[in-house]
Amino acid sequence: MNAILLRGVKKRYPPREPGLAPQELLSGVDLEVKRGEFMAVEGQSGSGKSTLLHLLGGLDREFEGEAQVLGCDLRALSDAELAALRHTQIGFIFQSFNLLPALTALENVLLPDYFGSGVPDAERRAMEALDRVGLADKAKAKPAALSGGERQRVAIARALVARPPLLLADEPTGNLDARTGEGVIALFKELHADGMTLLIVTHEARVSHAATRVLILREGRLGPEDAQHSMETL
Amino acid sequence: MRTGKLVRLARGNVVRELPALAVSAGGVALGIGCLVFFLALGAGLKRVVNDVFPVSTREVEVVVPSLAIGNILGEQKLDETIVEKLRKIRGVSAAYPKMQLRIPAVTRYNGLFFGREIHMGLEIVGVGLMPELVGTDAHAPFEDAGEGKPVPVVVNRRLLELYNKVFAPQRGLPTLTDTMLIGFQIPVELGRSYVAGKTLPNATEGSLLLVGFSDRATLAGVSLPLAAVRRINARFGADAETYSSVLLRAQSADDVSNIAAAVKRMGLEIDETERSRALQIGAAVELVTLALSLLAALITGLAAINTMQAFYASVRERTREIGVLRAVGATRGDVAAIVLAEAAVTGLAGGVVGVVLARIAAVLLDRLARTGLPDFPFKPESFFHFRVTHIAVGVAVALAAALLGAFLPARAAARLDPAKALTES
Ligand SMILES: Nc1ncnc2c1ncn2[C@@H]1O[C@H](COP(=O)(O)OP(=O)(O)O)[C@@H](O)[C@H]1O
Ligand SMILES: [Mg+2]
Numbered sequence: 288m289n290a291i292l293l294r295g296v297k298k299r300y301p302p303r304e305p306g307l308a309p310q311e312l313l314s315g316v317d318l319e320v321k322r323g324e325f326m327a328v329e330g331q332s333g334s335g336k337s338t339l340l341h342l343l344g345g346l347d348r349e350f351e352g353e354a355q356v357l358g359c360d361l362r363a364l365s366d367a368e369l370a371a372l373r374h375t376q377i378g379f380i381f382q383s384f385n386l387l388p389a390l391t392a393l394e395n396v397l398l399p400d401y402f403g404s405g406v407p408d409a410e411r412r413a414m415e416a417l418d419r420v421g422l423a424d425k426a427k428a429k430p431a432a433l434s435g436g437e438r439q440r441v442a443i444a445r446a447l448v449a450r451p452p453l454l455l456a457d458e459p460t461g462n463l464d465a466r467t468g469e470g471v472i473a474l475f476k477e478l479h480a481d482g483m484t485l486l487i488v489t490h491e492a493r494v495s496h497a498a499t500r501v502l503i504l505r506e507g508r509l510g511p512e513d514a515q516h517s518m519e520t521l
Numbered sequence: 522m523r524t525g526k527l528v529r530l531a532r533g534n535v536v537r538e539l540p541a542l543a544v545s546a547g548g549v550a551l552g553i554g555c556l557v558f559f560l561a562l563g564a565g566l567k568r569v570v571n572d573v574f575p576v577s578t579r580e581v582e583v584v585v586p587s588l589a590i591g592n593i594l595g596e597q598k599l600d601e602t603i604v605e606k607l608r609k610i611r612g613v614s615a616a617y618p619k620m621q622l623r624i625p626a627v628t629r630y631n632g633l634f635f636g637r638e639i640h641m642g643l644e645i646v647g648v649g650l651m652p653e654l655v656g657t658d659a660h661a662p663f664e665d666a667g668e669g670k671p672v673p674v675v676v677n678r679r680l681l682e683l684y685n686k687v688f689a690p691q692r693g694l695p696t697l698t699d700t701m702l703i704g705f706q707i708p709v710e711l712g713r714s715y716v717a718g719k720t721l722p723n724a725t726e727g728s729l730l731l732v733g734f735s736d737r738a739t740l741a742g743v744s745l746p747l748a749a750v751r752r753i754n755a756r757f758g759a760d761a762e763t764y765s766s767v768l769l770r771a772q773s774a775d776d777v778s779n780i781a782a783a784v785k786r787m788g789l790e791i792d793e794t795e796r797s798r799a800l801q802i803g804a805a806v807e808l809v810t811l812a813l814s815l816l817a818a819l820i821t822g823l824a825a826i827n828t829m830q831a832f833y834a835s836v837r838e839r840t841r842e843i844g845v846l847r848a849v850g851a852t853r854g855d856v857a858a859i860v861l862a863e864a865a866v867t868g869l870a871g872g873v874v875g876v877v878l879a880r881i882a883a884v885l886l887d888r889l890a891r892t893g894l895p896d897f898p899f900k901p902e903s904f905f906h907f908r909v910t911h912i913a914v915g916v917a918v919a920l921a922a923a924l925l926g927a928f929l930p931a932r933a934a935a936r937l938d939p940a941k942a943l944t945e946s
């Protein structure tokens with residue numbers, strides 16, 4: 288069964304200046320991700336990777352075409368249903384971590400517990416998630432006291448706390464140095480081994496190497512990797 | 522989203538945004554402080570007015586209309602038959618006739634008066650009341666003991682207040698309390714007058730025994746048992762049948778207007794002098810309270826606008842954070858609820874601080890009045906009367922102002938497009 292199914296997805300933004308044609312960022316994206324797959328999506332900066340990911344994560348409903356995530360037709364869901372989908376089914380990881388600076392690491396991981404019907408046994412699961420990313424000893428630390436790699440691992444713990452079957456990540460290693468990036472990639476491999484579906488947007492070859500399949504977002508469409516256009520040659 | 526979690530999340534945010542929100546809460550506190558202060562002042566002044574002019578909403582005083590005296594329809598007289606008719610009016614629970622002492626009387630007092638030698642002569646004006654009306658205000662039987670015995674009297678409490686605050690200080694006389702005075706006996710001469718030519722031929726000597734102070738007693742003179750007045754009037758050949766007024770007590774305040782109408786139909790009138798004076802002053806106090814409360818409401822309104830600006834700024838600043846909350850499962854409603862909960866915390870804090878400020882201001886003002894103002898009749902212990910409802914209204918208005926102010930920012934926060942919010946730099 289598919290975790291993700293996109294058919295002819297188009298996304299337009301209004302023109303930058305009045306009089307110009309609207310920008311079509313996605314112009315008919317087709318995508319099928321099987322459950323348990325580890326998919327990497329590459330693409331140049333500005334190619335629409337974040338836009339695609341927001342759309343898949345139920346954060347952007349203004350698009351054309353057909354989009355199914357874990358069997359749910361995204362365009363048919365209400366605001367509350369979409370929120371529930373994000374809450375229980377999807378873990379989201381950002382390039383810039385997006386931790387709440389006023390909260391401790393543990394409190395940041397507990398954030399999903401505030402919404403929907405909460406997270407069962409939240410405290411224990413949050414500690415488990417922190418332990419899993421190797422930060423159990425930093426539970427009480429505020430983000431400002433953590434390194435970039437640690438912050439991203441807290442963000443990953445937050446994405447995992449509700450045990451969603453699908454993880455979406457937007458350039459998760461983009462702000463990390465090579466060594467800390469490796470740690471995050473190793474964690475993704477583990478999650479994949481546990482049966483999680485991962486879709487990681489990246490323009491780093493080392494991330495793509497860890498994936499089971501790599502697609503390129505180019506000129507508004509997703510296509511297979513080919514030597515000519517591979518990021519490695521750029 | 523459960524309330525407990527919502528409050529926890531909001532509380533954290535409020536603590537973080539404290540400097541900005543403290544200004545909003547301070548504005549609310551100022552407005553609510555003024556509001557509660559003025560409401561309590563209004564209630565306090567009303568209480569003073571009620572002390573000076575105690576009026577019952579259940580009682581009316583029936584008199585013969587001044588125009589009807591000697592009127593062509595024949596003189597309307599308040600006699601026993603009329604009193605019986607008044608008693609039968611629907612809604613009347615009791616009727617208490619009163620009779621004026623219709624002969625002159627004087628007191629002459631030469632001797633020690635609480636440690637001072639005084640010489641005093643006064644014309645006495647007296648009204649006869651039914652003992653039931655005075656009730657427990659009398660500390661000895663308020664009944665006519667018969668010819669030759671001291672006649673018990675009760676005096677209006679307000680007269681004692683006037684004596685203590687105005688009369689005594691001017692003449693260097695001692696300040697008196699009711700317990701000091703009860704049991705005091707003064708000699709009287711019935712039928713005698715200091716006004717030349719008014720003295721009756723068979724004037725007799727007697728005495729009055731002060732048995733208590735009562736709001737029921739007349740303000741003009743002393744109040745005697747009705748039977749004593751009837752006896753004395755009869756003894757001097759004056760009218761001992763007609764009453765000067767009848768106090769009607771209604772079963773409830775709602776019956777009063779019906780009773781008044783029935784009284785008018787009988788060709789009688791209701792004496793409104795005390796009541797209308799009290800009502801006028803009460804209305805004036807209420808009007809001023811209302812005006813000042815509106816001023817306070819205006820301040821609170823400005824505080825609401827300030828709150829709105831603070832929350833717009835806070836929402837703008839937290840755009841990205843709101844995107845994150847949406848990404849981890851918050852609905853639009855959750856986001857609005859978080860902003861409104863923060864506003865509620867701000868408003869409640871402002872309201873509570875405002876109430877406390879009002880109380881402090883009242884205590885300071887009362888202290889100032891106690892030491893700075895000269896003693897005057899009916900000078901109250903406190904010019905304020907804080908009712909639970911004032912405090913409830915204050916806190917509720919504070920809450921409402923903050924929620925109203927945060928309404929548009931909360932809606933704006935809820936309407937943020939999460940994808941856009943997350944790409945905000
Ligand atoms: N809300 C928006 N309104 C208009 N244009 C937008 C908006 N969001 C993104 N874009 C455009 O989309 C492009 C970037 O898309 P994005 O998905 O962030 O690319 P990537 O993540 O691959 O760098 C930019 O060119 C930007 O101008
Ligand atoms: Mg991007």
